[in-house]
Amino acid sequence: MSDEATIYRGEPLQTYIDDAASGMPAPGGGSVSACAGALGAALVSMVCNLTIGKEKFASVEGMVRELVARSEDCRARLERLLQDDTTAYNDVIAGYRMPKDTNEEQAARTQHIQQALKHAAGVPLEIARAAVEVCSLSKVAAEVGNPAAVTDAAIGAILGEAAAQGGALNVKINLGSIRDEDYVAACRQELDELLAEAATLRSEVLAITLEKL
Amino acid sequence: MSDEATIYRGEPLQTYIDDAASGMPAPGGGSVSACAGALGAALVSMVCNLTIGKEKFASVEGMVRELVARSEDCRARLERLLQDDTTAYNDVIAGYRMPKDTNEEQAARTQHIQQALKHAAGVPLEIARAAVEVCSLSKVAAEVGNPAAVTDAAIGAILGEAAAQGGALNVKINLGSIRDEDYVAACRQELDELLAEAATLRSEVLAITLEKL
Numbered sequence: 001m002s003d004e005a006t007i008y009r010g011e012p013l014q015t016y017i018d019d020a021a022s023g024m025p026a027p028g029g030g031s032v033s034a035c036a037g038a039l040g041a042a043l044v045s046m047v048c049n050l051t052i053g054k055e056k057f058a059s060v061e062g063m064v065r066e067l068v069a070r071s072e073d074c075r076a077r078l079e080r081l082l083q084d085d086t087t088a089y090n091d092v093i094a095g096y097r098m099p100k101d102t103n104e105e106q107a108a109r110t111q112h113i114q115q116a117l118k119h120a121a122g123v124p125l126e127i128a129r130a131a132v133e134v135c136s137l138s139k140v141a142a143e144v145g146n147p148a149a150v151t152d153a154a155i156g157a158i159l160g161e162a163a164a165q166g167g168a169l170n171v172k173i174n175l176g177s178i179r180d181e182d183y184v185a186a187c188r189q190e191l192d193e194l195l196a197e198a199a200t201l202r203s204e205v206l207a208i209t210l211e212k213l
Numbered sequence: 214m215s216d217e218a219t220i221y222r223g224e225p226l227q228t229y230i231d232d233a234a235s236g237m238p239a240p241g242g243g244s245v246s247a248c249a250g251a252l253g254a255a256l257v258s259m260v261c262n263l264t265i266g267k268e269k270f271a272s273v274e275g276m277v278r279e280l281v282a283r284s285e286d287c288r289a290r291l292e293r294l295l296q297d298d299t300t301a302y303n304d305v306i307a308g309y310r311m312p313k314d315t316n317e318e319q320a321a322r323t324q325h326i327q328q329a330l331k332h333a334a335g336v337p338l339e340i341a342r343a344a345v346e347v348c349s350l351s352k353v354a355a356e357v358g359n360p361a362a363v364t365d366a367a368i369g370a371i372l373g374e375a376a377a378q379g380g381a382l383n384v385k386i387n388l389g390s391i392r393d394e395d396y397v398a399a400c401r402q403e404l405d406e407l408l409a410e411a412a413t414l415r416s417e418v419l420a421i422t423l424e425k426l
Contacts, residue, residue: 022258
């Protein structure tokens with residue numbers, strides 16, 4: 001196995017799932033959460049693409065064009081995070097391998113590890129943030145998009161909420177080792193807010209969808 | 214565009230997500246739900262693969278070997294359903310294109326459509342069933358698997374529940390057009406039970422996980 005990270009977006013879907021199932025370090029739950037979020041964003045884009053250009057939906061055309069620009073931006077961010085998460089922990093591991101024979105070495109090692117842990121926590125935090133945005137965009141898609149695709153908007157919100165939960169769990173693992181208490185408290189606070197927002201949006205989108213079925 | 218269905222498992226991950234985002238008929242929310250479920254099953258397998266062969270977990274080795282056999286079976290079923298869902302609706306569309314000039318033609322057309330709708334509903338129903346099994350396997354993984362990977366077990370359950378919800382919505386769209394009332398009632402009953410079970414399992418696995426973090 002080479003040290004080069006696999007660029008999963010170009011690999012067959014089957015390889016990505018197989019590697020997730022294996023005991024290999026990546027992709028893990030963080031990357032897979034980003035993938036679920038990207039798929040949710042893709043479904044929002046799909047609803048938009050099935051709405052744009054149809055006379056019946058001409059009155060919302062402008063709004064739906066803005067919506068697809070935002071869902072495609074979200075999707076691109078989550079696709080990047082899907083990849084970033086596969087290497088986010090490498091620098092933490094490098095830190096743990098640093099020498100710790102002298103006081104100076106110990107201090108340098110600790111500082112390196114602490115910074116790397118914040119970076120490693122930052123990737124799934126970004127996943128959770130983008131995933132909540134997917135939920136929010138899904139709601140607009142369910143409200144104004146082509147009703148023939150309303151279940152796709154709903155599945156967008158369901159996957160967005162799942163990705164937010166998955167991202168949050170991966171932030172929390174790292175928080176346990178981070179000593180900067182203010183950073184940890186701020187992260188926990190933000191995660192609580194993100195997860196509450198995702199749960200509310202998911203319920204709202206499901207209610208809108210079941211109404212239209 | 215040819216009539217041949219794309220075999221997505223062999224296509225780059227990026228192509229699958231791009232096609233989901235497009236206005237193309239497939240992959241839609243059903244296939245994407247199966248994909249999320251397959252990724253959840255893969256995470257259960259990952260937890261098993263990070264547990265098996267480690268002296269520390271020797272006492273649960275037999276149980277974890279059985280668990281990985283079940284999660285890999287579930288994953289294979291969901292990977293197949295990811296593909297099946299991309300063509301499940303083709304036969305319904307073929308039915309709607311059948312001639313309806315005479316009474317005989319109308320009867321034959323209706324019968325064809327009704328059978329095809331049941332088949333189309335059967336695919337996402339299988340997705341929901343397999344996805345609930347992913348939740349159930351995730352719980353065992355969270356309980357007895359390597360605790361260093363407990364968040365991966367949790368994300369398995371989160372994605373399993375999301376896939377069950379997504380599958381259920383895709384069954385429900387089809388039920389609206391199916392005239393066999395007994396079939397419809399039995400499906401709705403089963404979906405309610407599956408979704409309740411998935412929600413309970415997700416909560417349980419999250420509670421186990423947060424306890425171990």
